[in-house]
Amino acid sequence: xxxxxxxxxxxxQKPLSVIAKMWKETLLTSVNAGRGAHRKSLRAVNGINxxxxxxxxxxxxxxxxxxxxxPNATYxxxxxxxxxxxxxxxVVVTAMDHNSVLRPAALWGNYTIVxxxxxxxxxxxxxxxxxxxxxxxxxxxxxxxxxxxxxxxKKICEAAHECGALFMLDAAQSAGCMELDAExxxxxxxxxxxxxxxxxxxxxxxxxxxxxVELRPVITGGTGSLxxxxxxxxxxxxxxxxxxxxxxxxxxxxTAAEIIENPEEIFVRERALAKDFEADLKNMDGVIVxxxxxxxxxxxxSFNVDGTDPxxxxxxxxxxxxxxxRAGYHCAPLAHKALGSGKTGSVRVSFGYFSTDSxxxxxxxxxxxxxxxHR
Amino acid sequence: MADILAQVxxxxxxxxxxxxxxxxxCLGARVVHTPAVLSSGGCSYSVIVPxxxxxxLIKVSSETGFKIKKIYRERAEGGGSVYDEIS
Numbered sequence: 287x288x289x290x291x292x293x294x295x296x297x298x299q300k301p302l303s304v305i306a307k308m309w310k311e312t313l314l315t316s317v318n319a320g321r322g323a324h325r326k327s328l329r330a331v332n333g334i335n336x337x338x339x340x341x342x343x344x345x346x347x348x349x350x351x352x353x354x355x356x357p358n359a360t361y362x363x364x365x366x367x368x369x370x371x372x373x374x375x376x377v378v379v380t381a382m383d384h385n386s387v388l389r390p391a392a393l394w395g396n397y398t399i400v401x402x403x404x405x406x407x408x409x410x411x412x413x414x415x416x417x418x419x420x421x422x423x424x425x426x427x428x429x430x431x432x433x434x435x436x437x438x439x440k441k442i443c444e445a446a447h448e449c450g451a452l453f454m455l456d457a458a459q460s461a462g463c464m465e466l467d468a469e470x471x472x473x474x475x476x477x478x479x480x481x482x483x484x485x486x487x488x489x490x491x492x493x494x495x496x497x498x499v500e501l502r503p504v505i506t507g508g509t510g511s512l513x514x515x516x517x518x519x520x521x522x523x524x525x526x527x528x529x530x531x532x533x534x535x536x537x538x539x540x541t542a543a544e545i546i547e548n549p550e551e552i553f554v555r556e557r558a559l560a561k562d563f564e565a566d567l568k569n570m571d572g573v574i575v576x577x578x579x580x581x582x583x584x585x586x587x588s589f590n591v592d593g594t595d596p597x598x599x600x601x602x603x604x605x606x607x608x609x610x611x612r613a614g615y616h617c618a619p620l621a622h623k624a625l626g627s628g629k630t631g632s633v634r635v636s637f638g639y640f641s642t643d644s645x646x647x648x649x650x651x652x653x654x655x656x657x658x659x660h661r
Numbered sequence: 662m663a664d665i666l667a668q669v670x671x672x673x674x675x676x677x678x679x680x681x682x683x684x685x686x687c688l689g690a691r692v693v694h695t696p697a698v699l700s701s702g703g704c705s706y707s708v709i710v711p712x713x714x715x716x717x718l719i720k721v722s723s724e725t726g727f728k729i730k731k732i733y734r735e736r737a738e739g740g741g742s743v744y745d746e747i748s
Binding site: 320321322323327328331332334335349350351509510511512513514519521523524 | 670671672673674676677680692693694701704706726727
């Protein structure tokens, strides 16, 4: 049997009801939502609105119309960051961020990267120090896609607000598999992927913008609204909904969101698997585990076998044991630098919704076999 | 009682209003293109509700924040429809 442990990239295993919904709506609703008042268009709009309402319930968002659907979290981060910034503005990001945050910041040009410790945490006090009078936005990942550390985003959000800046949360790794309460957190912008912890189809993600947040459009085009104007509508979600949406996928994301009743329970279960796996690794000679061993982490583990190219171990686990993991930099080079794996990257095992203790034991045994075979 | 037409800014809003009305027991709401005589062209959508749903319509709009641009009462005249602005 194959064991899929690359859930930080995407949850390749989907609930059957999500697959069925995607199939059904591909047959029935492969139409352009909100472009026309014919029955299929209205069915599509209704389905998309239902998905927004399901996600609003899950994230404790009062107004579902503040959620826009986009192809993935990368699009959401780009549209949120570049849409919230005005000429002269400065943005603060962190070393634990993914390239989908770092690259828009670099593209913007006026930015500061807050360092992280070798345990994979960002100190909110350091974030506060990095905020300048012209800082308009602070962006931080909720959970690291490299080693799973969960940042103190509430404190970072408070620091941003105290200095008059907006706070944007990168929830790519946390949406659906961790408690995420938009109201309690007070984030101004939340970017999320639909195809990871939320168990939706590939090509789904979105951006939440709090009611008082005004975005500038980055991508413009047909929205099915105010079509007589040459200018993009200024209201959510239309300001972000240019072009044809993947209607069946967004509707299936709604089905997935309804399955997830208690994200905290999922978080605790995935974290337990990660901690047990880490304990197994730490009993093996020559294995280096990166990041925290505390409780502020999710189900993602990064490690290396001393002197071994991570890609070799990835290939070994796949070819010899049919276990899917991921080697490399995971598009977060600065996180690796902070953790001490900057030269090689690491092997990442990321447990997900369908992972079991049998998977954990299998991957531990397989790493152990690798050590025996290569020593 | 004559139907009521509520003109809104986007089809998303139209859909949400019609669903909220349904939840409140006001059945028969329909999302349509805004009639050409009321629209300056382009994509504009409206919700048509039975006349008795006027009060629930206004209530839904104020409670949810879904913006209604204008409300009209529809009546038949000379084989066509005429829209009298209410608010």
